[in-house]
Amino acid sequence: MLLKAILFDLDGVITDTAAYHFKAWSWLAEKYQLQLEPDVETRLKGISRLDSLKIILQENDLPVGYAEEKMEKMCIEKNDYYKKLISMMTPQDILPGIEPFLKEARRADIRIGLASASQNGSYILDKIGLRSCFDTIVDPSLLIKGKPDPEIFIKCAHQLGVPLENCVGIEDAAAGVEAINAAGILSVGIGSDIELKAAQIILPSTQQLKLNIF
Known part of the structure; x- marks a missing residue:
């Protein structure tokens, strides 16, 4: 792809x-x-x-x-x-492999969006020092339906101006993977291959995230 x-x-x-x-x-x-x-x-x-x-x-x-x-x-x-x-979160709370993966994506001119049900997404990204890495953040309060409905991922791709077929979605929850699949986006699950069996790619942790797996 x-x-x-x-x-x-x-x-x-x-x-x-x-x-x-x-x-x-x-x-x-x-x-x-x-x-x-x-x-x-x-x-x-x-x-x-x-x-x-x-x-x-x-x-x-x-x-x-x-x-x-x-x-x-x-x-x-x-x-x-x-x-x-x-409120006490810091960059120490970033999961392993995320920072280098974000930098790798940036070097490759890949757009980055946040499609989270959390209404504190922007606040948390500020606390851990990653807000500047994201080109867009979907406001979940403006959505009609939550995950597993695909609306949030479709909205995120639209805000980035990127066709769905050129996107990858990364989730750790079954509801999120279902939403990605329903949007027609390549789904990546982080965690259990049993719980996330519907994901097209499953990784045991964020540390395995690399552009060459897509």
Whole structure:
């Protein structure tokens, strides 16, 4: 393929904020006396804040949409706590291999975009010193549908001005891989070859990212 753009997820690909997310959800669950089992963490990967909350409510046999205003308030509370946790992030939190891979892409004149469900994407990139590496960041609050819908990856490619067939998408979550595939983009999964079996290319870690694998 003629590679012109790389579309990155954030959590678990650029930096590992999954632990911060789950810690914030655990804090919220304790506050509202909800059960949150460790095995739910994987299901919260790669999806929006509201969709994550809906899963937690379902796990507690509470009706999704039981109180729209209350869910909105809970999402804000979770995000405020999460932002406190990530406020101390530094370039030391960048995952192995990401910086050299970004530099390699830059040297090859490949465009770089962030297609993350996180509404803190720009803030986190600033904290870890990578904001200048990205040509565009999709604002997830402006999207109609979240992952596994392909909208965010289609939007990212459009913002970069690059045809979908010339893009690669990199994800660590099954929902994200599904979204990349649905967009007609070459999918790269970082992590388990069982969980990410739908990805066209699977790598055990970000350290294996090189342009010559595409």
